[in-house]
Amino acid sequence: xxxxxxxxxxxxxxxxxxxxxxxxxxxxxxxxxxxxxxxxxxxxxxxxxxxxxxxxxxxxxxxxxxxxxxxxxxxxxxxxxxxxxxxxxxxxxxxxxxxxxxxxxxxxxxxxxxxxxxxxxxxxxxxxxxxxxxxxxxxxxxxxxxxxxxxxxxxxxxxxxxxxxxxxxxxxxxxxxxxxxxxxxxxxxxxxxxxxxxxxxxxxxxxxxxxxxxxxxxxxxxxxxxxxxxxxxxxxxxxxxxxxxxxxxxxxxxxxxxxxxxxxxxxxxxxxxxxxxxxxxxxxxxxxxxxxxxxxxxxxxxxxxxxxxxxxxxxxxxxxxxxxxxxxxxxxxx
Ligand code: TRP
Numbered sequence: 001x002x003x004x005x006x007x008x009x010x011x012x013x014x015x016x017x018x019x020x021x022x023x024x025x026x027x028x029x030x031x032x033x034x035x036x037x038x039x040x041x042x043x044x045x046x047x048x049x050x051x052x053x054x055x056x057x058x059x060x061x062x063x064x065x066x067x068x069x070x071x072x073x074x075x076x077x078x079x080x081x082x083x084x085x086x087x088x089x090x091x092x093x094x095x096x097x098x099x100x101x102x103x104x105x106x107x108x109x110x111x112x113x114x115x116x117x118x119x120x121x122x123x124x125x126x127x128x129x130x131x132x133x134x135x136x137x138x139x140x141x142x143x144x145x146x147x148x149x150x151x152x153x154x155x156x157x158x159x160x161x162x163x164x165x166x167x168x169x170x171x172x173x174x175x176x177x178x179x180x181x182x183x184x185x186x187x188x189x190x191x192x193x194x195x196x197x198x199x200x201x202x203x204x205x206x207x208x209x210x211x212x213x214x215x216x217x218x219x220x221x222x223x224x225x226x227x228x229x230x231x232x233x234x235x236x237x238x239x240x241x242x243x244x245x246x247x248x249x250x251x252x253x254x255x256x257x258x259x260x261x262x263x264x265x266x267x268x269x270x271x272x273x274x275x276x277x278x279x280x281x282x283x284x285x286x287x288x289x290x291x292x293x294x295x296x297x298x299x300x301x302x303x304x305x306x307x308x309x310x311x312x313x314x315x316x317x318x319x320x321x322x323x324x325x326x327x328x329x330x331x332x333x334x
Contacts, residue, residue, distance in 0.1 A: 001175050002142045002316060008037035009143040009177070011044040011084070011134065014061040018068060020209045020281065021188035021198035023288075024252045026147065027072045029182070033147065034078040040141055040313060041069060044084045046091065047133060050126040051119055063302055064292075068211065070305075071292035082309030084137065089317035093136035094129070096324060100166055101132050101158075110154055135159035140317045142175040153179045170327040174320075188249060191225040194241040212289060215282040222246070222278035223271075233265035233273050243270070250277045253284040 001007065010030075018027070033039050043065045048058060062083060074081060084090055106112065106128055116123040126133075138146055138159050146156050156179035163174040190196045192207035202208050209221050228240040235258045237244040247261050250273075256264070265273045295302060326332055 001144060002038060005038040006036065006145070007040070007141050007143045007175070008033045008145045008147065009040045009042070009138050009141050010147050011042045011047070011137050012065060012069065014043050014045050014048050014058060014065045015200065017200050018211050019188070019198050019200050020211060020249065020285075022200065023072060023211050023285075024188055024249070025182050026149070027069065027074075030069075030079075030147075031073050031075065034075070037145065039079040040143075040316075041074060041079055041081050042084050042137060042313070043082070044134075044137070046084045047130060050124065050130050051115070052122060063296060063299065066302055066306065067292050067295040070295055071288050072211070076305055076309065080309055080312045081305065082313045083306050086306060086310035087313045087317050089140055089314065089321045090133065090136050093140055093317075093321055093324065094133040096328065097132045097135050097139070097162055097166075098129055101129075101135075101162055105158060105161070106131065109158070111151065131155045131158050132162075135162050138177050139163055139174045140320045141313075142316075142320060143177040144175060145180050146177050147180045147182065150181050153181055166324075173324060173327055189241065189245040191221060191245075194226060194245045209281065211285060212292065213285075214289075215286070218282045218285070219275065219278035222274045222281065225274060225277075227270045227274070231269055233268070233270070234262055243273075246274065246277045250280055253280045 030039075030041070043062055045058060045062055066081060066083070069081065070076060109131055112128060112130065115127055119127070134152075134155050135158065138156070139162075146159075148156060156177060160176050160178075163176045166173050167176070188198045190198050190202060190204075190207040191209070192202075192204050198208055200208065200210070206221055206224055209218055213221070225242065225246060227242040227246070230240070233243060233247065234240060235244050235247050247258055250256070250261055251258055254261075265276075322332065
């Protein structure tokens with residue numbers, strides 16, 4: 001809670017290649033949050049450098065990520081959209097929180113264990129304290145809810161532990177946030193292995209449909225999607241995971257119910273069905289893509305947006321940071 005307002009906060013990695021799974025499972029519903037909460041969406045470039053980045057690409061993806069979220073419907077008038085490194089309070093609070101986070105706690109983080117196995121040549125301290133910077137992101141805004149994917153739930157729980165620990169020592173410092181993990185009903189599966197979640201980092205790009213894939217690519221990927229034996233378009237995630245996943249996608253993009261879809265394709269083969277899924281997906285993404293390229297073409301406007309977002313965010317961040325500094329005993333001589 002910040003004053004009278006309930007706060008929702010989420011961070012997004014600066015990678016341009018979001019999938020239809022990200023879109024349907026999360027981004028498309030973001031605008032609903034702004035009705036109920038004061039909402040912050042942060043492009044987390046400081047988190048990104050925990051693994052090696054190529055500077056020109058990081059820059060490009062920072063613009064792209066902001067543009068893509070705006071193109072997906074996040075209205076900068078109703079949500080605070082900004083870039084993490086432009087609000088220096090994140091780094092400052094992260095240092096303080098580091099001093100209230102235990103080595104053992106960080107060692108238990110699943111993502112740290114996975115990432116250090118994948119980047120064995122670069123197990124840097126930032127990778128280890130990644131969740132502390134994330135906790136700083138969240139706590140700076142006195143956040144009530146954090147919409148995240150299931151893989152980030154453990155980090156939000158650690159953030160709660162840190163907040164509670166500090167509140168014990170210095171009562172009333174932080175709002176303790178709750179993670180909100182999007183319902184599994186919206187979980188979109190890989191087109192190649194439909195029992196696995198669609199993941200933007202999948203090496204098989206045919207398994208994944210990106211929001212920015214062009215129409216022909218989208219249709220081709222759905223044509224190649226793995227279906228199941230039999231020929232019936234019927235929703236049965238146990239027996240027919242491939243077809244059921246395509247039905248969910250079709251349903252999400254067309255607004256038709258699963259029963260309507262079963263009726264529509266009764267007596268038709270998988271070929272017709274897969275083409276229809278491709279077409280409906282391409283049609284739904286076309287306006288998002290158009291908007292994205294328009295926004296990206298105007299770098300100055302995006303930069304103005306980043307500036308405005310950073311100013312808004314700083315207002316909140318500064319207040320929390322100075323409250324924390326006071327509680328800890330730092331002098332406030334200005
Ligand atoms: N770690 C998150 C991810 O990889 C991104 C993130 C950074 C975040 N800071 C956050 C998410 C704060 C929610 C709240 O997806």
